[in-house]
Amino acid sequence: MSKEEQPEETYGHLDRRQTLLPLLASHTRPEPLALDLDAFRSWDTAQQQEFNDLRLARIVDSIVVPIPKLTEVLKQVRLAAWFAERPVGRTGVFLTGPATMGKTTAAFHAMVEALQRHEKRYPNWRELHHTPVVYVEVSSNSSAKAFMGRLLDYFSIPYRPRTTLEERTQMVMHHLRRGYTSLIVIDEMQNLSKLNNGNFESAQAIKNMLNGVRAVPLYVGMNLEGTALTNGELGAQFAARSTMVKLGPLGFATTSEQNVWRGVIHAFEEQLGLFAHAPTTLFPNAKLLWTLTGGSIGALSRLLTTVALELILAGDPDAETVTPQLLRRIKLDVATERKLDAGEDGAPRAA
Template identity: 35%
Template sequence: MLSFTSHDSDKTALNRWESLLHYLQHPLTAPAPLDTNSTVSRYEHDQQRMDYLSGGIVLLTSTVAQGRLLLTRAFQANRSRNSGHAGVMLSGDSALGKTTTAKRLMRWVLEEYTRQVPHWEQDEHIPVMYVEVPSGSNAKDLLREFCDFYGLSVLSRDTTADLRTKVVAAIRRARTQLIVVDELHNLSGRASGLGEAVDLLKGLHNDVSATFLYCGLDVTNSTLMHGARGQQLMSRFAVVELESYKWSSADHRKEWKQLIRTFESQLQLRNHPVGTLNTLAEYLYQRTGGSIGSLSRLLTGAAID
């Protein structure tokens, strides 16, 4: 039987403030075990388990821990700066968990902000914002994404300078603390306007006090970071290089097996003793190439089946 998405899935989009807030404040949680006292049917419980498996498993990996540390340092470094703000960059190949790591970091920042500024919603703050760079974008295209996130009107006659003025005003008004720019490598695919895009990002670092988190495919080696402009931009960022897990040493194999055990403990299967996958660790490594994204899809897909 097919399992269709619900209308509530629209609330999990990241590129609009209302839906991003809903996603960050309402993480999927594992359903309680089904027993004789449960008020839900077996069918309903299966649906809850599949929902959790399809989007609820988020692990506290070493990459997330490193991202937290570097963001903490960047926030501290930016407290009294009025230009050249520090930031963090997540760089690596596909299926290594860059966007998943960014989601975890956004949720963490929002939780910390809520503890320190408990009335931020009444004051209409937007502590965290997210944009995904469209393919082949230039500076104006990127600014339109910022405008869409904040719900700003964009007129056909608006110039890049006009949009930048609107975006900077919105960021300041909303007291935004963390700005996540995902798929940053898409700015590299267009030679014309690339320098303008780099200048825009550098300028935003000076215009607003927010801390930036960049995510992209092999960003550190991309054309975006080449030349004087790119090098100046990169010098402000601490880089987290996401890599596949390794199998070449005892320590690497131990780390991989621990990752599998952690995933296995979250699979929500009714008759599955944790530890069953220990003997399949090498096979799973060969199947996935050490990619956490590939491992997640393989294990959660099998569990749903």
């Protein structure tokens, strides 16, 4: 293959078939390791370190909380899959919301489920060289030609810069059909939300491509409602064929909202795997956790996992308890910190 034909460099960890499909196929939800403090104390330093390394890796990689909105995303994608075989009337799903609300996590689990459904139907899908799931990102100021190039890169299909949009689209559709693709996740859709000439062409190319394949599109992006992607002449065509799931911060104003929030906290506590921290320990601090994170699942995950990591790394298993003091000194992502600094009424937080 000449240098001219080489696919562009990878854009992320999900956008190559050879990376994504094994990751989805091997995904499981590991349970916390069984904790026996007396046994832990009887081990030598190397054994304790190995056990702690396993705990650290599981906390970083595997904690997922089944919030109601995640359940809704999976439900809508499953429903859309039932319509995918119809020649007309197929549907897609918009997944939208601000940053740190769990969109990527929800999309990942939708892909896991899609692969599992495919495997039940085609147990030998690997030998048949199927590509049940495809993931691609829309780059800023993406042209339709570049977008189709990214899809070809996902399949590791060589192409030349002079390959036309029509040729690229036909190549992509050929591989989607041949791979029996059932779910196409198109991420960073906010990059098409302002439909200039180039973005309009990209959005039109996406619609045309999906007209020719029997796959569910899952459009993922920030604050997509009310944009040109769901309004106007072209947006109306996307909107008429799709349902929308909005991810946002969880509330704490009503008893029902508080119960949901405590359920999320409990789910995290069950998975932290700390020696001296029993689930429900943080229930009295539910309002504090909500205030610190603004109800963001992403911020809550970062907060609790960071505290858990620090406790394990401190090397004192008897002190592995998440406390309000520890919670208050953890720095969160910049966006959450800015909201916290401003306060709910917009007034700066006291130092």
